[in-house]
Amino acid sequence: MASSKREKELARQRAERQAARRAAAAARRKQRNAVLASVLAVVLVAGAVIGLALAAQSGGDDELAAPDPEASAEPSPDASPLPPGSCLYTPTADPASKPAPLPPAEDVEDEQAFTATLTTSQGPIVLELDSAAAPCTVNSFVSLAQAGFFADTPCHRLLTGESTSILQCGDPTGTGTGGPGYQFADENLDGATYPRGTLAMANAGPGTNGSQFFLVFGDSMFPPDYTPFGTITAGLDVLDKVAAGGTTGIAPTLPVQVISVEVAPQAG
Known part of the structure; x- marks a missing residue:
């Protein structure tokens, strides 16, 4: 028990x-x-x-140098081959932010190099435009410069990341949505890179180039989506100074106003 x-x-x-x-x-x-x-x-x-x-x-790689995403992108221009020396500039639904005639579309120069001098509120910036690599882009830029489209316009966006170092200009409205009232196809994208000293077009998607462009002051890791059409031959010190000043929102704290753009053909 x-x-x-x-x-x-x-x-x-x-x-x-x-x-x-x-x-x-x-x-x-x-x-x-x-x-x-x-x-x-x-x-x-x-x-x-x-x-x-x-x-x-x-803003994401696809929009690093693009106009404001709120801007509606029109259908891309016809990508069918054009005769040599020809370009296609397609009017957009949005009117030009400043008066701007369509660039000449025939007998476009593809051998003549140009020098463009940007007189800005922070100092001069000199560009070499590469017609051989991007003839329709250079043709448009020269046309806009000669029409005074870039005069008295702000550079509205500054990016200072380790792999995104650009100053974006070319929008008279300063909002990222302005343009010349036309658009055109991309050029020179095969193997495109964006090292310090590159001049390239901003866009809102394939075939939506207009008037906005960006100046690269530090090696930038963008996808090859933005037409390179020249190089910065003088004035990188101006861009470095602006970059060192930082940003207010997305705009440079040191305001950069493009006073004028003078374009001249290079000799030889």
């Missing part, structure tokens, strides 16, 4: 110990899961913050 009671007591104690162990294990699992959930939440929040920071800096 005593033996039976002893066995029952031992069994009860074993059951209590097992129950206690199970309860302790459950508590440990609950605590571990709570810790993991907290860590995961921190990781997710950190990832979101990093993503927002990158987005705030660059």
Whole structure:
């Protein structure tokens, strides 16, 4: 009888110990899961913050140098081959931000190099325009410059990231949505890169080039989506000064106003 009671007591104690162990294990699992959930939440929040920071800096690779996404992109110009020396400039639904005639579309120069001098409120910037690589782009830029389209216009966007270092100009409205009232196809994109000193077109998508362009003052890792059409031969120190001043929103804190753009053919 005593033996039976002893066995029952031992069994009860074993059951209590097992129950206690199970309860302790459950508590440990609950605590571990709570810790993991907290860590995961921190990781997710950190990832979101990093993503927002990158987005705030660059707007995403596809829009780094594009006009404001709110600007409606028209259908791309006809991509069918054009006769040599010809370009296609297609009027857009949005009117020109300043008076601007369509550039000449025939007998477009593809051998003559041009020098463009931007007189800005922060100092002069000299560009060499490459007609051989991007004849229709250079033809448009020269036409707009000669028409006074760029005169008294702001450079409205400054990016100073490690791989996105540009000053964007060419919009008379200063909003990122302005243009010349026409658009044209991309050029010179095969293997395009954007090292320091590059001059390239901004756009809102394929075939939507207009008047906005950007000046690269630091090696930039853009996809080959933006037509390079020249180089900066003088004035990188001006851009470095503007970049060092930082931004207010997306605009440079040191205001950059394009006072005039003078274009001249290069000799030879």
